Amino acid sequence: MGSPVRRLLRARLRTTILIVSGAAVAVLAVGAFALVNGDESTKPASAAESAPQATTAFQDRPRTGPTRASRGQPRSPEPSPKKTKSPKSKPDSSAGHVAKPVKKKRHKVVESGSCKASYYWEGQMTASGEPFDPSELTAAHKTLPMGTKVRVTNKNNDRSVIVRINDRGPYAGGRCLDLSKAAMKKVGGTGAGVIPVRYEVLSRG
Template sequence: MGSPVRRLLRARLRTVLIVSGAAVAVLAAGAFALVNGNGTARSAQAAQTAPPAADPLAGRPKADPPRASRGKPRSPEPSPTKSPEKKAAKSDTKVAHLAKPEKKTEKKRTKVISSGSCEASYYWEGQMTASGEPFDPSELTAAHKTLPMGSKVRVTNKNNGRSVVVRINDRGPYAGGRCLDLSRAAMKKVGGTGAGVIPVRYEVLSRG
């Protein structure tokens, strides 16, 4: 057995250890409670601020039609309207088709039966022609010595290249060197009324 002093010291040491252990236990419990309290509060706050979960069945079509439409025929779907781009394309095609220049048909060159050169004069007095019709100075006619009445002759003024087609309805001229006597209108077409007598090239296009 020890002395009373040693026993007293040991009893005090036990008391200090017990008190110290209890204090440590209390501090540990308080710290644990504090940590758990902060975590719970954060979880609650996160739960409040988190967006609501999407309904997985929200995007699915309903299995049954609405009650009002059961047993009734469906309304026809609207026919698709033509887009303005297609209309514009059609109109552009139409415009392009209209804009294409049409091919000009080549005029058939009139066959020349005979041709030659001489001098031509003109007359304008009103009289009866050899064909029996009254002479009209405003018509494109001419007199020739031998061509059948009604023959068509193209007459070209050699001085300027202007031409006119005349119909033979009279006889003449009888002056030397001249083979045609044009009406005043025909001579005006080839620009020879100022000269009175002009050098011409004639082409017989038809006889009678």
């Protein structure tokens, strides 16, 4: 066995080791506790806010329509739509009346006859002094006054046209009228060139 001094030193050394070990264990425990509390305190506040609230799920929302309890109560009348004034229709004075057919103006026939008619289209000066226009409804006659209106009817198809005498002719045998090209086209005789016609003098120039 050692001396008493050595035994005392050993006892103190053991006590010191135990104290240091206990202090170290205490420090580690405190640090671990602080770490655990720090993690819990650092959780984002948004997580708590985003958690569904049980109280709001059962709140009664305001109702726009009438509830069952209020159906028996008087309601305020709904606003009636604005009425737009429709234009008043004037009474039809012709209602119930049969429309009368429009009477065509009848020309008084001064003279009538039958002959053959030809047509011409060359640009020239007419006997009346006006330039000949093949697109106008005009005709040449030997003796009728200038400006006389004559109804000419194609005997082959009964098509007719009223022409104005502004020239003299024709001088070929058997023909009494020389129509402009437009007038002959009206009665459908441009293909034949010479057609049998019935003429009616409506007025003398």
